[in-house]
Amino acid sequence: MKPTRLDRLPEQLRQELRKARRERGWSQLELGRRIGIPQGHVSGIETGKVVPRFDTLLDLVRVLDRDLILVPRALVPAVQALARDYQEGREARLEAGTRPLYAAEESEGEPDGR
Amino acid sequence: MKPTRLDRLPEQLRQELRKARRERGWSQLELGRRIGIPQGHVSGIETGKVVPRFDTLLDLVRVLDRDLILVPRALVPAVQALARDYQEGREARLEAGTRPLYAAEESEGEPDGR
DNA sequence: CACGTTGATACAGTATAACAGATGAATTTG
DNA sequence: CAAATTCATCTGTTATACTGTATCAACGTG
16 A cells, blocks of 8 residues: 555545445535535545545545544454444345445435534 | 534544543643644644644544544444443543553653654 | 743634536446 | 546635744642
C-alpha cells in the first residue's frame, strides 16, 4: 500500500465507505443528495483528496447505517472483529438471493435534516 | 440536554475527550503540544466552538489512547457497553491507589510525527 | 500578596474544507 | 450507435478550521 501522504483520511475507512455506498446501490450523486453535499465532494472524500470535517463524515457514515465511536485502543481489535463478523453475516445473507436488498428501498428515507 | 446547535461535535464525545485528558493529568496546553495544536484550539474543540477536521480529532483521541472506529449501527449499543465496562474497570483499578498513574509518565512519548 | 497555571476568548492571517457548477472519460443502457 | 449514468477533476467563491499571539478571570501555591 502506498503511504501516499494523502491518507489523512485512513484508506481503510474510505474503502468501507465506498463499499457501504455500493451495497446500497447508491451513486455518489445519490449519497451526496441525501446528506446535502455535492457529488464532487463525495468523490474527493472517497479518493482521499480531502479530509472531511468530523460532522460531515458523521453524516456520511450514519446515512450508510454505520456510526463512528470512540473506544479504548485496547479494544480496537475486538471491536473490529465484531464488526467484521457482523458484516460478513450480512453479506452471506445477501448473496443468498443475489439482490441489492437496499437498492430497492425507494422510501426516500429522511435526508436527516442537516 | 440542550440541543444547542453547537454540538456538531457530539457533547458526549467532547466530555469523553476532556475526561480522558484529565485522567492523564494533562492541561490543554500539554495535550495540544503533543499533537501540535495550540491550547486555544483544544479549548475550542472541547467546548464545542469548532468542529475539528477528522484527522485532527483522530490525532487527539489517539494520543489519549483511544481510537475512532466505524461500526454497523446495530452494534453501537453493544460496543458502547463494552467500552464503558472497560473504562469502569480502569477507573476502579485507578482509585484503588488514588494516583494519576498516567501523570507520572514523563517519557515524552513520540508526538506521533504529524 | 505576588506568581504560576489553567482554561476561555479574541483577533488577524493563512490554509483548506465546503459549495456550485461544469466538463470529460469510461461504462452502461436503450 | 446514441443517450444516459457514474465518477474524477477543475474552476471560482464562501465558510471556517487552524495558527500565532495575547488577554483575562479563576484558582492554587509560594
